[in-house]
Amino acid sequence: MNSALPTGSTLIADLRPEAREAPESGIVEVMNYGRLREGLIPLWVGEGDLPTPAFIRDAAARSLAAGETFYTWQRGIPELREALARYHERLYGQPFSPERFFVTGSGMQSLQIVVRMIAGPGDELIIPTPAWPNFVAATSVGGARPVCVPMEYDQGRFTLDLGKLEAAITPKTRGMLINSPSNPTGWTATKAEQEALLALSRKHGIWIVADEIYGRFVYDGSARAPSFHDIMAPEDRVIFVQTFSKNWAMTGWRIGWIEAPEAFGQVIENLIQYSTSGSPVFVQRGAVAALDEGEDFIAGQIARAAEGRRIVHEGLKATNRVSLAAPVGAFYQFFTVDGREDSRKLALDLVDTANVGLAPGTAFGPGGEKGLRLCFARNAADLTEAVARLQKALMAA
């Protein structure tokens, strides 16, 4: 044993390859480089700068004070499943049964469980990229093969080539992970595109895992992005993964949900039982408050993001050194910098030269390697300052 190595170094080779080879996030690498810089403006993760609103924190605190600290329903407390049904009824204008909703310990856990339900060794899942890196990682860690289909890119705008997507379908394909509005690109499927995706699902008998977590964050004046809810039939192969993180500024709470056919209830309950065994009641009480009393807060968040989007888009465009399109949805500006194709190096450089933290496109898979992702869910003053610094750094480079 070499005492210069941490204990256990010789044992790592003895772990399963799927575990050993789970990739470190490419975002985290840049964060670790810049984490302790004085005055750095962190726009690298998908998190705003507002804490969870007090009415949600207070609901959780009341539950704690009341001693709600025992085991509970693996599927989530009935009050939360009912609140989820009400929320969906308001948002999508159609009836929902509480039995379609299953509370999880994060959108990430929703994804893990859904991947496990539909794909394993020998299976393939199709992922349009650039995409949230955890799609690819959750698929690989689950033993299935992620098949990345790069989206088309032209002057800052991404589009989905449905023909290329269908061409990627093989007999091993079990589903497609469709994130709309998209992190990191802002691409937002139109109703026609969703209909085409649903037709592929029906034709090939494959699942759509729908990540519509940014569905409230759209900037064309509509109340929400198009949703598979608008077009699907009860027996379609569509499962939704969702989170409380973005709409209600609850990133740190680790609570999300799965929306799936009622008949999957026992399967999902078992998979929750054998992964985290449920979510704390006091966290769920906060989530109920979020759903029932959170609309004003969400409206404020969307208005704030719209202003952030304007500041960032106009400011970066003014450099004449970048390609970008104002995103249709979500709260990220994706852009490329002329003559700077190594986004990992560029993101590290911008920590030094601009003291601004951005996520490198390399983190998001094929098709996004040359770009950078900037999260604009933040106050206007920070964003204005960040853009000024980026302008200076990019125009000096």
Added chain:
Amino acid sequence: MNSALPTGSTLIADLRPEAREAPESGIVEVMNYGRLREGLIPLWVGEGDLPTPAFIRDAAARSLAAGETFYTWQRGIPELREALARYHERLYGQPFSPERFFVTGSGMQSLQIVVRMIAGPGDELIIPTPAWPNFVAATSVGGARPVCVPMEYDQGRFTLDLGKLEAAITPKTRGMLINSPSNPTGWTATKAEQEALLALSRKHGIWIVADEIYGRFVYDGSARAPSFHDIMAPEDRVIFVQTFSKNWAMTGWRIGWIEAPEAFGQVIENLIQYSTSGSPVFVQRGAVAALDEGEDFIAGQIARAAEGRRIVHEGLKATNRVSLAAPVGAFYQFFTVDGREDSRKLALDLVDTANVGLAPGTAFGPGGEKGLRLCFARNAADLTEAVARLQKALMAA
């Protein structure tokens, strides 16, 4: 589509078999049967009747009030990892690095991650049974094969046959899940038995997954049960899965930890990232308070369990209808009833005849099918009443 079936019924066949076939807990079946009975005394799950103490709840509430609602370290906040190191130093009398500790969203998640690290399709994990059902389920859901090795049973007492255990090791064996003190049997490995198990690990190059979560609950006057910590070397293949649930009455909080070689840090961090992406800071603040200020509470819990153990053991023994031994550790009384070998039916019957909820031995795998598990982590009055009812029901039967 048959409208009498829940939506999606036709799609279940389209899910992965590991997911579809994840077993429903045999304990939950009995709970569902008795859940709404007026006055039922519930001794079926591994949970006491005390809420989490106020000093822990208050620490979480302070964190919430301070707005600690953002993403945090995937491995756990440094303060909690340091508190875990201090706690282990006090308990085991040796130095521990905080870098050995990784915060998870429950003991269950610890188990899921550790199983994923060491075993997958084509691999086997050995599980002495009767055992907590989630050992077998987590192994199967992870795609590996659980190999149950029934313990020897004689007049209420379980013993581990090390020869039988070694005979179960094959070239596919990747590890052994060793729970001591045991849920449900109360079996507690002696130091000599742990040395023999460690020798098997070294000889065959297989992992020990050590579940010592009931290690504080022993009734022979010693401060804790023997631990692999007492005998292992830094490069041994031993990983610990742990939880805050039992010692600190935090079942509903969903927080636990993994203790593993430092060198595994990045692998474990990645697996946390791709399953739940960390634990809430405010929950972790509660856990820090538990570790640093919880010794009086734990002492009270142990004294209470010792009294519960006495009430239950003496009371059941007095019926002359049961076989049982007072458990060495943990807080369960496992017992068989003469002439009643169908424990599932007996547990359901006792809901009706005694209005007491017990867990059927069938839930715990080979070797425990004929028994019942009673959790005695409860106030003396409830236990006295439960035992009186059980006496009456068993002696009438």
